[in-house]
Amino acid sequence: MILYGASLSPFVRKVLIYCAEKGIAIERKSIGPGDADPDFRRASPFGKIPALIDGDFALADSSAIVTYLEAKHPEPSMTPAAPRERAQAVWLEEFADTILAPAGLVVFFNMFIAPMVGVTPDMAAADKARRETLPPILDYVETELPEDGGPLAGGMVTVADIAIACQIANIAYCGIDLDDGGRRPKLARFHAAWCERPSARELVAGNRAVLAQG
Numbered sequence: 001m002i003l004y005g006a007s008l009s010p011f012v013r014k015v016l017i018y019c020a021e022k023g024i025a026i027e028r029k030s031i032g033p034g035d036a037d038p039d040f041r042r043a044s045p046f047g048k049i050p051a052l053i054d055g056d057f058a059l060a061d062s063s064a065i066v067t068y069l070e071a072k073h074p075e076p077s078m079t080p081a082a083p084r085e086r087a088q089a090v091w092l093e094e095f096a097d098t099i100l101a102p103a104g105l106v107v108f109f110n111m112f113i114a115p116m117v118g119v120t121p122d123m124a125a126a127d128k129a130r131r132e133t134l135p136p137i138l139d140y141v142e143t144e145l146p147e148d149g150g151p152l153a154g155g156m157v158t159v160a161d162i163a164i165a166c167q168i169a170n171i172a173y174c175g176i177d178l179d180d181g182g183r184r185p186k187l188a189r190f191h192a193a194w195c196e197r198p199s200a201r202e203l204v205a206g207n208r209a210v211l212a213q214g
């Protein structure tokens, strides 16, 4: 199986960490969005990363890929059995991918990616996202995190934890204070714990090294 995409992408990292948590072997081809590689474009018709090739099967989108892999490798399960807990995990993954991600991306893109790809950064947009868009979204994550530091849904690590951790990591790379002066202690602890998790540690260290180079 080949996963296409650069690990600075939180969506690519989500699949990589999921595979590491499950013990699924996966090879990665590090390419950026829009790459012309024909196998990548077969898997991702709109050029987004990540994309997966598994033999003659090609698929885009982190949630679709994880759904495929979870069906193919059901054990150890990352899918809560109880209807409410399963649905809560789906919601939190969806929240990460569609609400947290775009808010964080405005800052991350303008700080790091725009200079890398020769685009003029829109720092006014980044500052506005930092000051106005992100805080209530991060506050929401704080309210959802359990007091005991356990996983978000169903008493087990699910893709919701991984999806949120990956988006939060990119936000933290931008130097945003997750703790917000003591207001979000659970979020700060969640982030620190995920950065040290064996499935994530090397990826996060690699990301930090790349971003430090500029």
Ligand SMILES: N[C@@H](CCC(=O)N[C@@H](CS)C(=O)NCC(=O)O)C(=O)O
Pocket: 009, 010, 011, 033, 034, 046, 047, 048, 049, 050, 060, 061, 062, 063, 097
């Ligand atoms: N819903 C998709 C989002 C993937 C996505 O937006 N990836 C970004 C990189 S972080 C991308 O490829 N952007 C290029 C584009 O939107 O054209 C997923 O979960 O995989």
